[in-house]
Amino acid sequence: MKNFYLTIVYKGTRYVGLQIQKKYRFPIRLGAEVFQSGRISNEKIEKVIEAIRYFQHMSIECRVTRIEAVATSAVREAKNCQQFVAICHKLTGLKINVISGQTEARFIALAVKNALHIEHHRCLLMDIGGGSIEFTAANHGKLSESVSLELGTLRILQEIRKHKISEQEYFWFIRELAEKIFKDKIIGPLNMKLEFIVGTGGNFVSLEELCERLYRKNHIKQTL
Secondary structure, three states: OEEEEEEEEEEOOOOOOOEEEEEEEOOOOOOOHHHHHHOOOOHHHHHHHHHHHHHHHHHHHOOOOOOOOOEEEHHHHOOOOHHHHHHHHHOOOOEEOOOOOHHHHHHHHHHHHHHHOOOOOOEEEEEEEOOOOOEEEEOOEEEEEEEEEEOOOHHHHHHHHHOOOOHHHHHHHHHHHHHHHHHHHOHHHHHHHOEEEEEEOOHHHHHHHHHHHHHHHHHHHHHH
């Protein structure tokens, strides 16, 4: 629940699998305050209720018969997590399931497996969120160990502000922070020979766009 997403799908009658019909996104950013204060404010709760009601309205229009709502790192770490879930259920009738980091990683992996042909490859699935990063290894379509690390983009930005890190020191600070997080986490699947990494999440999309702009810029300079 770093952001709110609604994906409307239906099970195809001709082809096996799910087909996306519509996608909506509400950037509420619960993690921005939870990772700092440890709680979800009343203002954020009101925005969540507004988003849920909008999604419920769109679901009715699209004749949705079943809704599964899950919350991730920001909600599961909030001190008022249970209160938040209870208020949402009372005001909207929607029950929110707060899932663990490992379950989140498995859901992401299943989505990738459904969308891409990875059954003949050895790859690592990586999702970068605001509060956590999830890893799952896939060996010829078989999903193995999933690991969730508390190293999301929002956490990193808060640490940078907290320690007043200059732009010149970003790389080394983030590298040191990542090494500290990874130190006690042994990711077994990384021992196997990987063919490629599959990146998911909005942060990967932004990273791709940034790399593309930098590449084009450098390419133009070299051409000139």
